[in-house]
Amino acid sequence: GQNIDQPTEMTATEGAIVQINCTYQTSGFNGLFWYQQHAGEAPTFLSYNVLDGLEEKGRFSSFLSRSKGYSYLLLKELQMKDSASYLCAVTDSNYQLIWGAGTKLIIKP
Amino acid sequence: ETGVTQTPRHLVMGMTNKKSLKCEQHLGHNAMYWYKQSAKKPLELMFVYNFKEQTENNSVPSRFSPECPNSSHLFLHLHTLQPEDSALYLCASSQARGEDSYNEQFFGPGTRLTVL
Numbered sequence: 001g002q003n004i005d006q007p008t009e010m011t012a013t014e015g016a017i018v019q020i021n022c023t024y025q026t027s028g029f030n031g032l033f034w035y036q037q038h039a040g041e042a043p044t045f046l047s048y049n050v051l052d053g054l055e056e057k058g059r060f061s062s063f064l065s066r067s068k069g070y071s072y073l074l075l076k077e078l079q080m081k082d083s084a085s086y087l088c089a090v091t092d093s094n095y096q097l098i099w100g101a102g103t104k105l106i107i108k109p
Numbered sequence: 110e111t112g113v114t115q116t117p118r119h120l121v122m123g124m125t126n127k128k129s130l131k132c133e134q135h136l137g138h139n140a141m142y143w144y145k146q147s148a149k150k151p152l153e154l155m156f157v158y159n160f161k162e163q164t165e166n167n168s169v170p171s172r173f174s175p176e177c178p179n180s181s182h183l184f185l186h187l188h189t190l191q192p193e194d195s196a197l198y199l200c201a202s203s204q205a206r207g208e209d210s211y212n213e214q215f216f217g218p219g220t221r222l223t224v225l
Contacts, residue, residue: 004151008149031211033213040218040221041218041219042111042113042199042217042219043152043216044111044216045213045214045215048211048213087152089152091212095212096154096165097154097212097214098151099151099152100151101149101150102149102151
């Protein structure tokens, strides 16, 4: 079966750095997405990785290792507004998007 | 604003009611999706429409009936639902579903459905 694993919940402090991990076992791989979802709102696109390595976009970076079936989302200089759920999703060999259950990130002052 | 709107935002219905959820996208996309989101569970893909044609139905009970009259509009008709159907229903759109690995999906805000 296809599976995406990510921690259910994480807590971090304002101004700090947090890394949210995602591991996947899918039938094929055609790219990995990270989305952010604030409570009661739509998921919004954060990043996309299809090749190994680090993609940096401001305070957010996303890393991919295809050989390990592993990705992480790195958030720097955390702000209170970063409190949200972070969803990892993988495009499989049929170009279907397989979703993780999401990681709820709680930022404390 | 993501360019995808959904109405209503909240809906409470009894098990014998019939209601419809509406989704509209203003992004010029040709693929539209219905998802169910339950607490602490992955997004569950329900239906996919590509160029107005239904291409996927992931074993969804017949009490959920989708309709896609054109590439910009998507409906989900609901009848005789069960309490376990209570969830957030999300609509999304993307470029045409095909052999393209970059299929970023744009989501609407969702309809919070409660079935009594």
